[in-house]
Amino acid sequence: MRKILAILMAMLVSTFAFANDGKKHKLKLASTWEGTTPVLGDAVKNFKTYVEDMSGGRIEIRIDYPSKHKSSFGILDFVKSGQYDLGYTASYYYKGKDPKTMFFTALPFGMTPAELHAWYEFGGGKELEAKVYDKHNIKVFSAGDTGTQMGGWFKKEIKSVDDLKGLKVRIPGFGGEVMAKIGSIINTIPTGELYMALEMGTIDAVEWVSPAFDMGLGFHKVAKYYYTGWQEPSAQTQFFVNKKVYQKLPDDLKAIIETASSRVASELYAKAYFDNINFWSKMKSEFPGIEIKSFPDDVMAALKNAANEILDQEAAKDPLFKEILDSQRSFLAKAREWTKISEFAYIQKASK
């Protein structure tokens, strides 16, 4: 008996030298996107895999998709209330609840993915995000960027601001508010009916995402002008963690969740870039009639002014909104100077 006891004690000592809490943490995650959604569907599954693998099974994640939880844009409430421990979503979907949430996904005429990432990690972004989400009882981790979005598919060329006035456009969110301000008529048509609406002329243009996401919807078959973007120069997604759940986790599991998020984020941006490269290449060769266009300078200026007016109005109402806006604006001004002489100059001069 003593011998058995001694062996057991020795085993315990060796094990507890790297003590873990000895508990299985079963966490429920609600995702905005289905598991079959390009890029994003894989990202949430990879998160589960990395967390479970690194924790040696001490964390087990159950993912519920919208087909189950029925509320793609209810993730903030799910995680805030504790109905779910974790969420996978994009911050700007909660703009109606709190306009400040949009700063962490995308702003018209805002930062590129690299600029936003630098601001977020080292320029005070993360801390400002925490100020926004603390009161929702949520800890946020960046989950990756789907990249600079295209401006959308247009049936007619846009030559002046007047061409946008009265134009029927499907463009959601803040981009839609900006276009409405300069006189476009903003439509909200369900995804499944968009192609028909564009073909029939119910709408004149549709803003979606980028080649990897657009191609399957076939807009290029009925609208030949593919405009470069202005409304979402980056598009960051997020993991939400219920703060009480997070705080109760031992430190090693906290580090595992944070680090898994970072890996998922990095791979998501690379995968979106990769897919866009390949889908654009395919689209261009199969549909040589597609014409890439950018809005003329005066149209861009009008959109930018409209965006700034809306932002300034909001900032006047909410000091934290103003604080974040000022932080992003001043960082962007400096950041763009560097971007222009580094990656931008290289692409401009070396791609000839």
Add this chain to the structure above:
Amino acid sequence: MRKILAILMAMLVSTFAFANDGKKHKLKLASTWEGTTPVLGDAVKNFKTYVEDMSGGRIEIRIDYPSKHKSSFGILDFVKSGQYDLGYTASYYYKGKDPKTMFFTALPFGMTPAELHAWYEFGGGKELEAKVYDKHNIKVFSAGDTGTQMGGWFKKEIKSVDDLKGLKVRIPGFGGEVMAKIGSIINTIPTGELYMALEMGTIDAVEWVSPAFDMGLGFHKVAKYYYTGWQEPSAQTQFFVNKKVYQKLPDDLKAIIETASSRVASELYAKAYFDNINFWSKMKSEFPGIEIKSFPDDVMAALKNAANEILDQEAAKDPLFKEILDSQRSFLAKAREWTKISEFAYIQKASK
């Protein structure tokens, strides 16, 4: 006694439900850079922290810097031989040993960080890297990109290819070979003597990195033309792991090392971008005489041709070199088309 035994058994059962190997893995890491090197010094320390935190102390990493191991560019041999378990370095430093290693850090006229990352993760890059490093008994993880480098500090403006002929330039690596091919005289002067050499006219130009790394060396005080880059559009660093050491680790620790690398890589790129933004802003305001220039189109074309000739010669000698070169070239051709209509078009049109 029975009661104690029962309690101990219960503790063991609960613990071994999430069994780990119960061992402390003490790993030695050799770094190319000192712990005080901007950006890179923090990255290797963060790697240690993330791995140790996530493993609950089951991995312990000791970092040796060049001041101790005396061989910044000996990391490949250190890890290959097992003298060190881990290394932190940049692949292209081993170009003399194996020219294929350079593909994983940077190529003149090659991919930007986002393009290279997409190729590496999803376009076959990682697998080709494994083919190169398998025979060195090394498992590689990408450790992050310091970003698009500047073309260097020049005392005189470069207006034609003739201006580069006979010019005395400090530029190491493949970039140096390319400039030598078109007639520049390549100098290798120790870092500490570079400023003086540039001031005295021993050299006419110096290629270093980018504002965050350049400013401290003061080149802007003696050479006013700051050229945009062509020679290192990205600059990837790497973690090396001795393959035998890696294979012996339990699966959870393998995942922890891989995921920690990914987080370090993502943060390193953001930090380099952030620092370059701030240093460039500071440099520009304190030294308004600095002029940003790009080489004229015919100079860029001559450099590109020279680079391609050297690459093609090497490819003729080594089928795997050719395989990687072909893979990068065909991916780059497609990738640049997407980059131009997404981030590039956005910056061009929205920054006015």
